[in-house]
Amino acid sequence: MSGSTALGEFLRARRARLRPEDVGLPEWPGRRRVNGLRREELAQLAGVSVSYYTRLEQGHSENASDAILDALAGALRLGEYEQQHLRQLATHRPRRRRQPPQERLDPLTRDLMRAVETVPAMVLGRRTDILAWNALGHALLAGHLDRGAPDHGAARPNQARMLFLDPHTRDLYADWPRKARAVVGNLRAVAGRHPDDALLAALIGELSMKSPEFVDLWSDHRVKPCEGETYELRHPLVGPLTVAQQILIPGRSPEQTVVIVTTTAGSGAADSLELLVRSASPVRNLD
Numbered sequence: 080m081s082g083s084t085a086l087g088e089f090l091r092a093r094r095a096r097l098r099p100e101d102v103g104l105p106e107w108p109g110r111r112r113v114n115g116l117r118r119e120e121l122a123q124l125a126g127v128s129v130s131y132y133t134r135l136e137q138g139h140s141e142n143a144s145d146a147i148l149d150a151l152a153g154a155l156r157l158g159e160y161e162q163q164h165l166r167q168l169a170t171h172r173p174r175r176r177r178q179p180p181q182e183r184l185d186p187l188t189r190d191l192m193r194a195v196e197t198v199p200a201m202v203l204g205r206r207t208d209i210l211a212w213n214a215l216g217h218a219l220l221a222g223h224l225d226r227g228a229p230d231h232g233a234a235r236p237n238q239a240r241m242l243f244l245d246p247h248t249r250d251l252y253a254d255w256p257r258k259a260r261a262v263v264g265n266l267r268a269v270a271g272r273h274p275d276d277a278l279l280a281a282l283i284g285e286l287s288m289k290s291p292e293f294v295d296l297w298s299d300h301r302v303k304p305c306e307g308e309t310y311e312l313r314h315p316l317v318g319p320l321t322v323a324q325q326i327l328i329p330g331r332s333p334e335q336t337v338v339i340v341t342t343t344a345g346s347g348a349a350d351s352l353e354l355l356v357r358s359a360s361p362v363r364n365l366d
Contacts, residue, residue, distance in 0.1 A: 086168040087136045092300035093155045094121050124154035140169040160268060164302040167271040178277050181232060184210050188329045191337060199340035205269050206279050207238035207262065218355055219340060223247045239266060239282065243290040253311035263296040264303035317355050320348035
């Protein structure tokens with residue numbers, strides 16, 4: 080998807096979320112033929128001409144100033160991450176998509192994984208490729224896969240692909256739609272930062288072909304990087320448990336995330352996790 084196409088789709092999707100009464104506008108006379116605000120209404124709110132706003136939706140953003148983008152963000156009631164995404168889309172100049180190098184673990188991130196071997200942990204690349212997991216991370220989140228799968232380079236597991244296409248991963252999350260929205264919102268944020276990433280485009284294309292649910296969520300244009308969240312898991316070995324998936328950003332690999340899974344002290348989930356600790360295979364050397 081080109082940057083110009085992405086900008087137009089994002090503006091139309093955000094415009095469709097708002098109704099005149101949401102922003103203090105009188106109802107447009109006559110029957111409404113569009114969901115949400117009309118172009119004319121949004122242009123009025125942002126203080127720009129209808130013709131100029133129409134050009135923005137068509138992807139012609141070469142002369143969009145910071146003031147105009149701020150006005151559009153305010154009119155659309157965009158959150159912090161959505162504002163950043165709008166700026167990235169508006170300032171991106173389309174280039175030929177590149178095949179980026181394979182992501183690797185920094186030695187310091189390997190050291191961190193060794194240091195947290197007593198709690199479930201895994202490392203995700205920017206496209207949600209699983210670059211590493213410790214024994215507990217594997218046992219809790221993907222015990223049905225080969226323990227050494229993250230070492231398989233281009234064939235390593237991918238969290239987004241697993242969530243939408245792997246029934247085991249889907250069944251793991253009691254509230255699967257919430258987890259799916261979080262992952263798709265994060266992919267949208269990454270796509271805004273790296274619109275020329277050919278591997279990311281291929282992943283999005285694959286999920287769009289194979290999962291109607293992904294298509295629905297992707298078309299919503301939700302933009303939000305993954306943050307710490309609490310999820311109810313339905314683990315096949317230790318049963319239901321509530322965990323917090325907390326996010327760390329390695330200082331030398333800011334596009335990667337370390338996911339640390341924790342439980343509340345003294346809770347039943349903590350007991351279940353301890354049971355999993357005892358049943359998990361010995362921690363494998365990450366070297």
